[in-house]
Amino acid sequence: MIVIKDLQLLRGGKELLKDANATIYPASKVGLVGANGCGKSSLFALIRGILHQDSGDFSMPSQWQIAWVKQETPSLDSSAIDYCIDGDVQYREYERKLKQAELDDDGHLIAEMHNAIDNINGYSIAARAGELLHGLGFSDAQLNLPVSSFSGGWRMRLNLAQALLCRSDLLLLDEPTNHLDLDTVLWLEKWLQNYPGTLVLISHDRDFLDNVVNQVIHIEQQTAFSYSGNYSAFEKLRSEKLALQQSMHEKQIKEKAHMQSFVDRFRYKASKAKQAQSRLKALEKLEEIGPAHVDSQFSFKFFKPDQLPTPLIQMEKLSAGYGDVEILKSIKMNLVPGSRIGLLGRNGAGKSTLIKLLAGEIKQQSGKLVTAGDLKIGYFAQHQLDSLRKQDTALEHMVRLAPEKTEQELRNYLGSFGFTGDMATEAIAPFSGGEKARLALAILTWQRPNLLLLDEPTNHLDLEMRLALTLSLQNFTGAMVIVSHDRHLLRATTDDFYLVDNKKVEPFEGDLDDYHAWLGEQQKEQRAADKLAISSQKATSGSTSNKIDRKELKRKQAQFRATLQPLKKQFDKVDKQMEKQQGQLSDIESQLADPELYQAENKAKLAPLLREQGELKSTLEELEMDWLDLQEQIDAKQQEFDKECGNET
Secondary structure, eight states, rough: EEEEEEEEEEEEEEEEEEEEEEEEEOOOOEEESSSSSHHHHHHHHHTSSSOOOOOOEEEOTTTTTTTEEEEEEOOOOOOHHHHHHHOOOOOOOHHHHHHHHHHTOHHHHHHHHHHHHHTGGGGGGGHHHHHHHTTTTTTTTTGGGGGGGHHHHHHHHHHHHEEEEEEEESEESSSTTTTTHHHHHHHHHHHTTOOEEEEEOOOSSSSHHHHHOOOOEETTTEEEEEEESOHHHHHHHHHHHHHHHHHHHHHHHHHHHHHHHHHHHHHOOOSSHHHHHHHHHHHHHHHHHHGGTOOOOOOOOOOOSSOOOSSSSEEEEEEEEEEEEEEEEEEEEEEOOOEEEEOOTTTTTSHOOOOOOOOTTOOOOOEEEEEEEOOOOEEEOGGGGGGSSSBBBHHHHHHHOOOSOOOOHHHHHHHHHTTOGGGGGGGGGTTHHHHHHHHHHHHHTTTOOSSEEEEETTTTOHHHHHHHHHHHTTTOOOOOEESSSSSHHHHOOOEEEEEETTTEEEESOOHHHHHHHHHHHHHHHHHHHHHHHHHHHTTTTOOTHHHHHHHHHHHHHHHHHHHHHHHHHHHHHHHHHHHHHHHHHOOOOOOOGGGGGGGGGGHHHHHHHHHHHHHHHHHHHHHHHHHHHHHHHHHHHHHHHHHHHHOOO
């Protein structure tokens, strides 16, 4: 087991933990929670042996094999499935020895290596790697693509697959759902439930934590508090503890009254429809959640829009896509004040494309789209963070929006988003992704939109900020369209789900449990279709009557490559920039791993390294967003081309 006793941990002269105590038993599934910057990732570094405690005791079984997700992926020519298999270092070593034994014609060593590979289930490793990659959203065709062809987000999935494939006694996962969509979050959740080893998980997704962990370690006030049960049990126990503190008691009463009034507004409007009942349960659960977070530094609300025209947007027989590639067709939807829509659909189905269409970032290919004259859109997506000016402060961003307001008024407003003290007047370049997201939300909220378009708004936000966002969205009087893998946010803020599938956007009758079941049926149908396609291919492999004319195919391929060339060129440029930045970041983090750097006499050397680390991380996040956007466009064109050629074969 892992034992932490009277632990003190310092980073950069800052005391992260003092007198911390915790015990993690074998096969436990532990959620490590706490505000950003409280020391969760540093505790992971301690477990991995990168950091050492400054005082106190830390122990864990020396024979335990530890697996974790690497934060960088080199641009390799090896295939995705081979890269995944590389996660089992011992298998690769046995494989190397077997090849050498075969070259040396060493019969004894050959037999020994075959037996060793069999003992670690090495002969099923390709099948297991393929299953992991499929679960994480990779198609059959992508399994053999080089690692270098994938964007940053997909490379993180490859790193996750490596960690899951590794035969480990202890699995450390730091925000594993950040680069995943709802489909893959559901798959990962099930996989972790069946993981036989010890799991320590950092996550800000309360549903994910609820369904995976059986112990919570909460870091606050520079120490660790351990709770038995899942995340909901932790919130209940913590709220009871806070209730004993009189200073918190009055805040609890006010917060509960606020949530109760919201629940009451919907209690008698809920029909027997599953989605309505599911939402009502989520709202009632907020009565238990709220008191555990009354000491949160985040407390904001969306201002009432100046105008609420009806309808805000009308769509009739609308088609959308990129260039000549059609992603969505025949969309019919009206958005009116009070619309609260959550978009569901598999990865690549077109959810983000629909959001971009509504935001005006892309134009419809055909059909009718009518917007109200007083429409005011508040659009949040990860690439929107690029519009923030790196060298400016949070306060300067707000002054540009509201020059007539006093500095104190704007400081008070920023404080509700966590930008207090000097943080409001520091350049945002070294800000983390979560801090930039909070600033983008502050700017968006100030502008009083009447239509909110939110594409994965909770990425990089911690649990406290997610709750504050959930509560503020409940009181928003305009229309909302949300894409999110955070099921709690969807349940607590939306009234209707729309399914994006097979180029269509249609109402989904049911709740998130029904959507999970629908995904399972789709996967079964896809597997059956794949088997049928393989059988048909074998049956007709000797026939030439149905084959496409080779000259025509080559002509189309050449034409397709020419069409993709500008995108590929831009894609490769961003890839090289990411590789360069990642190399620099790795060098800096290697230096930061040196414990001597945190001694008082090295303070002058430490500060610029930390600043440069923050700037590089910020740049990498922006490049990754460019990667994702370019990859989506390339994938869309590739799918259209494959479909066209498939229809002709």
